[in-house]
Amino acid sequence: MKVTANHYPQEAARVLRETPEVRDSVTGATLNFDSKRRQAYAEVEAETWRRWAEAVKNHVLTHLERYLLEAEANLQKNGVQVHWAEDADDARRIVAEIARAGRVKKVVKAKTMVSEELGINPMLEAMGIEALETDLGEYIIQLLGQPPSHIVGPAIHLNLEQIRRLFHERFQTPLEASPDQLAAVARKLLREGFLQADMGISGGNFVVAETGTLALIENEGNIRLSTSAPRIHVALVGIEKLLPRFSDLSVFLSLTARAATGQRLGTFVSLIQGPRQPGEPDGPEEVHVVFVDNGRSSVLADPEAWETLRCLRCAACLNACPVYRQTGGHAYGYVYSGPIGAILSPGLLGLSETKPLPYASSLCGACFQACPVRIPIPKLLLTWRNRAVQEGLTPRLEAAAIKGYALAMTRPWAYRLASRAVRLLPEKALDNSLVPVLKAWTEGRAGLKPSPKSFRQMWEDGEV
């Protein structure tokens, strides 16, 4: 996917200015998800679950090689073909080869963020292969030619009206069609797709090393169909998605559903144990698991950012984030948006491609409280900001201002002097549009009015 993260500030402002309805759609949907998540956490010992999940993931990440090899061996034992993709080029090449060897003409896609990350659809298109997104939200944005704006609800930025209009234009549905009617139309089209497709591409929520099981969570049933109806199933799985034992799934499946949508369990959970066996009535003839690195091992080697890899892609942090809520995901300029995007994208792509993202937060901490695996997102945002400073990626004026600030704040006489000077300025001087910071402040906010006398002055004058 094309990365435009460096335009985040301009894009965020543009979304708010030009498409204010996005804010309403995203706010409504995320608040709903977030309150369901809270309820679902409250039903269980969420704190214990979260700490346990954190520990299991930490264990996996600190023993990743061992579990990857164990997973590979057990997947192969189950008849699954295992591939290793170092980067996006590699992954595309692997998928292309599987498609070519299988004479694939039509692909159905089950919602996968990794596929967006790797740019699988454009590649298939270039090969003359039709790729059909089968998740309803993903299908809608595919029709519009847009990237997903949310990890779990890719069309979260759209309202019902917009979807009605889209379906009216494309499929001549009535303009007042109900959501159920729209879904029915899409389902009919998608069903034909499932029947014609030779290949299904999915992601993977978990791969169990012990048993070589691929676990997928969903609500629409499209993932189950995409992974079982076509002849070939390809699962694109980040190398961090492992769990050691089958029994770990009991908590992880429920925790993921609770965090993502507030459900106790996804409506459908597919546990894929390999291709169709002799005597079985259905299932694919070939199952491939492509383990994708694409920057992950360098994140793993990072002494601070490695914790990011615990991520389950549940989007609870997006739903909890008041910054994300204002704009939705497109402004972030990469597949992964919101708080997780702001710490993951710099890790995967490098800071120079993603400079503004660590600043896309007021550091309110709501993301950390929502995160099922307790990723210290605010702390990592600060870590990335600190790195931006160390790598000289911050504006020079800002760096100079902070240096001056530190000088003044370590010298009480200088602080005092500044405090006096501020009070000698003519009224409204603090609205000064020549100073960028003050200009940014007063556009939309009343000007700053210092107290007539500082507290310090009052103390010294014996007025306290």
Next chain:
Amino acid sequence: MKVALFITCLADQFFAEAGVAAVRLLRHLGCTVTFPEGQTCCGQPAYNAGYWAEARQVAEHTLEVLEDAPYVVLPSGSCTTMLRAFYPELYRDQPRRFARAEALSRKTYELSEFIVKVLGVSRLGQGLSGRRIAYHHGCHALRELGIKQEPLTLLRNAGAEIVDWPAAEECCGFGGLFSVKLPEVALSMADRKLATLPQGQMDYLTSADGGCMLHLSGRIENRGLNLPVRPLASVLWEAAQR
């Protein structure tokens, strides 16, 4: 009990009367209040912007200034968090300074928290009876330090009604530099927070955080809304008047 007031630079400059109220309230509750002369800013602007070397310089200065204080009390949730949670974080790799930061951390309190937890006082008076108040929780105090009930208890016990505000715990969009780096987003957050205020007359909005108050009151004024914003310390002092 002897306490040192760390006024914080924002309160010093913009909410001086809140500082005065804090001192009077603490004295009223039997404390001897000192004002360590050398204090300036807690260093949070540098810390949050990623300038940790500069943040450490300011932290170092503050550590020295507050070294001898038995307790440190701040009329600000966010700056309390800086001293209590982020100073130790800044010195993770420097054991000696870390120990000093930890020592400061243990004796540092936000004003309402200090009154309830250390002084053991939960009733200041009846000075707020009949008042309808909106309380804005600053994010750092709420989520980093878990301060939530203390201010509400003091306000309610003084007779105030705290209005039911769905977004009371949501970020207002200040976020320090955030408010000027991403002003459109910050203002949109303030608008959304203000839009969820319940209907009906309210006397004022109060909060322990100066930054949030500047941001919210600036927005309220700019939009011509009619809702005064008052620092928590001033409101608590009023609570003790009757």
